[in-house]
Amino acid sequence: MPMQRRQVLAGIGGLTTMSVAGCLGGSDDQGTTLWHDFTDAEQSDLEDHVAAFNEDRDEELNVEQVPEIVDQLDTAIPSGEGPETFGWAHDWVGTYYDRDFIYDASDDLSIDLEGTFTEAAVQAAQWEGGVYGIPYASEAVTLMYNExxxxxxxxTLDEMVEIMDEYHDPEEGMYGLSCPPADPYFISTFAQAFGGRFFDSETEDTHIDEDDFVEGVELLQNEIWPYVPADPAYEAQIPVFADGNAPFAINGPWEVDGFRDSDIDVTVTSMPDIEGGDPTPYTGIQLWYFTSNLEDAPEEEVETAVEWAEWHATSEDAIVSNAQNHGSIPVHQEYADDDDLGDDVAAFAETVSMGIQMPAHERMDQVWNPVEDALEQVFNDQESAEDAMDAAAEEIRSRWD
Known part of the structure; x- marks a missing residue:
């Protein structure tokens, strides 16, 4: 699931997918390389930031946009190819540590993490006593509406349902909501609203088969899913809102520019209150990961990767432009509570304050896909919420054994 979630987060556009990771740049042939799968708008700003960083440097940082980056990293890193750093949400730290994909840069840092970033961001960058990335933003999906x-x-959710019901008319191509209905990350606000959790790092167990989680899935079944297009794929959901055929979307900062480019007046707002519960979205911390390619890399490549991550995460120009242009929520202490970064950032930040951070535990990697499959079964009326979650929990635990 993480791979699909993050491919969704990065948007649909981009370069044609490479079928062989070795075709892409790596430590052997291009010096220090950064991989990303940002949207086109995010990529443009990233390239400007890299150009500023590279100015007057002997060892320059190379940048490559890599669609389906998960598959590419899975192939490239074990073979010693691929990037020295890449951008991704923090929830991979545990599983990538377990697979020896990432590099502990504790001894290479020149900045004080605790004195620079928010507590949540610092925790996201660390694992088992090491530092495996530098945090530069936080994120969550939230509610957007067509003005x-x-x-x-x-x-409240009841008010939202009234508006969705007013517009929902599938025979005329109109819907109440654009949202990938079976994507655990996108629907976590509702699934976890009554205290249920996909996973608990302390118990190292999933709780999707418990009553409070099932209640959240039933909330989705009754209040959210009746208003989305029948095709659960992300690619099918996005045009509905972008084309002006739905009053609401649930999405993240990466998609705001694309929606506005479609000539609709989009306002970003926080998630609505839920009667009897609390909206509890999953939140993420964006990191510049350090890959295991740095273990035996020349000193100048280690320096370039680390200095880039530190520079980008502390540069006022990068922080402010990412916030104002893309709704990126700063995790630098000096900017985290800045009220002058725009309404988009304020709305996303409010939703982040409602949420809980995605677990980075390696076991979480085995949770996403079974949960998504179970949600699709409920969404398609193939299983009850209780039966689907019971079966998914059994499958997840069998994968851990």
Missing amino acids: DMVDEPPE
Whole structure:
């Protein structure tokens, strides 16, 4: 699931997918290389930031946009190819540590993590006493609305349902909501609203088969899923809102520019209150990971990768432009509570404050796909919420054995 979630987060556009990771640049042939799968708008700013970083440097950082980056990393890193650093949410730290994919840069840092970044961001970058990346932003999906269809944001889920119901008319190509309905990351706000959790790092167990989680899935079944297109794929959901055929979308900062480029007036707002529960979205911390290619790399490559991550995460120009242009929520202490970074950042930050951080535990990697499959079964009326979650929990635990 993490690979699909993050491919979704990065958007749909980009370069044609490479079928062989070795075709892409790596430590053997291009010096220090950064991989990403940002949207086109994010990529443009990233390239500007890299150009500023590279100015007057002997060892330059090379940048490559890599669609389906998960598959590429899985192939490249074990063979000693691929990047020295890449951008991704923090939830891979545990599983990548377990697979020896990442490099502990504790002895190479020149900045004080605890004195520079928020507590959550510092925790996200660390694992088993090591530092495996530098945090530069936090994220969550939240509610967005089309100003031509909605006068003001709904304060409660009941108000949101009323508006969705007003517009929902599939025979005319109109829907109440654009949202990947079976993607655990996107629907975590509702699935975890009554205290249920996909995974608990302390117990090292999933709790999707417990009553409070099943109640959250039933909330989705009754209040959210009736208003989304029948095709659960991300690619099918996005155009509905972008084309002005739905009043609401649930999505992240990576998609805001694309929606606005579609000439709709988009306002980003926080998640609505839920009667009897609390909206509890999953949140993520974006890291510049350090890969195991740095273990035996020349000193100048280690320096370039680390200095880039530190520079980008502390540069005022990078922090402010990412916030103002893409709704990226700063995790640098000096900017984390800045009220002047725009309404988008404020709205995303409010939703982040409601949420819980995605577990980075290696066991979480085995949770995403079974949960998504179970949610699709409930979404398609093939199984009850209780039966689907029971079966998914059994499958997850069998994978851990």
